[in-house]
Amino acid sequence: MIELVNVTKEYPGTVAVKDLTFEVGDGEFCVLIGPSGCGKSTTLRMINRLIEATSGTLLIDGTDIRDYRPEELRRKIGYAIQSVGLFPHMTVAQNISVVPGLLKWETSRIDKRVGELLDLFGLDPSAYKGKYPRELSGGEAQRVGVARALAADPSILLMDEPFGALDPITRESLQNEFSRIQRGLKKTIVFVTHDIDEAIRLAARILIMREGELVQYDTPENILTSPGDKFVLEFIGTDRALKRLARLPVQGLMRSALSVVLSDDPGKVEKSLAENSYLWVTDNEGRLKGWLDRKVLDKAPFNMEDSIVRIRVADFAVSPDSTAKEALSKMVLAGTSSAPVVDNTDLLVGEIRLADLLEA
Ligand SMILES: Nc1ncnc2c1ncn2[C@@H]1O[C@H](COP(=O)(O)OP(=O)(O)OP(=O)(O)O)[C@@H](O)[C@H]1O
Ligand SMILES: [Mg+2]
Structure with a gap:
């Protein structure tokens, strides 16, 4: 002391x-x-x-x-x-x-x-x-x-x-x-x-x-x-x-992320998407690949491959150690109200929402 x-x-x-x-x-x-x-x-x-x-x-x-x-x-x-x-x-x-x-x-x-x-x-x-x-x-x-x-x-x-x-x-x-x-x-x-x-x-x-x-x-x-x-x-x-x-570290503000896997049954994905405004998409190992926007359902029939917005993970995602400020900056740049949270191997571990930042 x-x-x-x-x-x-x-x-x-x-x-x-x-x-x-x-x-x-x-x-x-x-x-x-x-x-x-x-x-x-x-x-x-x-x-x-x-x-x-x-x-x-x-x-x-x-x-x-x-x-x-x-x-x-x-x-x-x-x-x-x-x-x-x-x-x-x-x-x-x-x-x-x-x-x-x-x-x-x-x-x-x-x-x-x-x-x-x-x-x-x-x-x-x-x-x-x-x-x-x-x-x-x-x-x-x-x-x-x-x-x-x-x-x-x-x-x-x-x-x-x-x-x-x-x-x-x-x-x-x-x-x-x-x-x-x-x-x-x-x-x-x-x-x-x-x-x-x-x-x-x-x-x-x-x-x-x-x-x-x-x-x-x-x-x-x-x-x-x-x-x-x-x-x-x-x-x-x-x-x-x-x-x-x-x-504020992202760790304390993140929640679990709703996601589907590229190889999931398209019928199941379509149903899940109908209930959510967006879904994150990962590969079989759980690595983030992109997202799906519910709006694609307006253009039936649903086709998984054509509907996925593929992303460069580094541009959109934050890590649990990132700050809420970095998360906000990513959201503003991407024009989204949510940012995925990934670990250092791109595994999707959660998401952080704009609403959570406003509350914090
Ligand atoms: N050896 C010295 N003789 C006379 N005045 C000194 C001496 N050392 C520091 N001062 C004066 O004491 C004051 C505080 O200096 P100090 O170096 O602690 O500032 P500082 O906050 O570290 O500034 P900076 O951010 O520029 O490093 C200054 O006005 C400086 O001119
Ligand atoms: Mg000094």
Whole structure:
């Protein structure tokens, strides 16, 4: 657990952080957000004592951070810095090994840890260990930066815009990957960003700062439904209803899908279609192939093969891990009021309806 009590940081002529009080519970994902210069990085650096607070108290697990020995703090707290900050003259493996090296781990243990972490972030150890930072793409370098912060398995992770400076697609896939990894690791995380969508996607609690002060500290749901003041309202933007959908996984909203199989008896399919406005169509294995619209029954006689609307699954379907916002986007693009839900092998596992989104 991290606690800040009345923490202030002054520089000559500037108060970077002003009387800041908040806590982050064990295993909690806290996102610090606010305009440039509002004191986010300063706050993060005070937590691991890269910067001394001018006044106030910072506690980790109930103990004042000034009472820890430096190597204890280093072991407890991992830090991924703004702009990656890999050492250019060191290989990927050497970069990741920095803190374990300082903690005097045995070489074999360090090697094993480097391999584990590269695997965790989807980078093949044999291919990446020996590379230098200049040989990495931006997304790869950011993965290595986060892997390095996790190297000594700290219970706390401080991350300063770790996915900044990435294109939106790479950024989103890294966010998803990191969310998945965090579900297993359950670290206590303070994560800085100035991207509100990133905050909403990742955070259990969002701390909004302005000019060194705390403006609102609450769950993304509460911030979106009841923004504390005009500044927060402007900060989260006019599409806050859509942003809320980005917090809802399809998993919790989907229902079972009515479907028929390509090889089903046409008479049976026709009867079933008469009772429903549409049916999903799968192959014998249950993989989604398309749908049938009840309107085809107006043009008798019914012929299954001619009536199926075959689809490219990726264009129409979402996965159980997708967000309600992605599902809505697919429906709008396809002009439908329902989206099929498939697993990663295209097996139809359910559907999500526009009406369910509106209720949510
Ligand atoms: N070493 C320093 N000396 C003087 N002023 C500083 C110093 N470091 C930071 N500041 C000032 O403190 C304020 C907060 O800076 P900080 O780096 O914490 O902002 P930030 O919220 O992380 O911004 P950004 O989103 O741009 O990274 C700024 O006004 C900055 O100019
Ligand atoms: Mg900063």
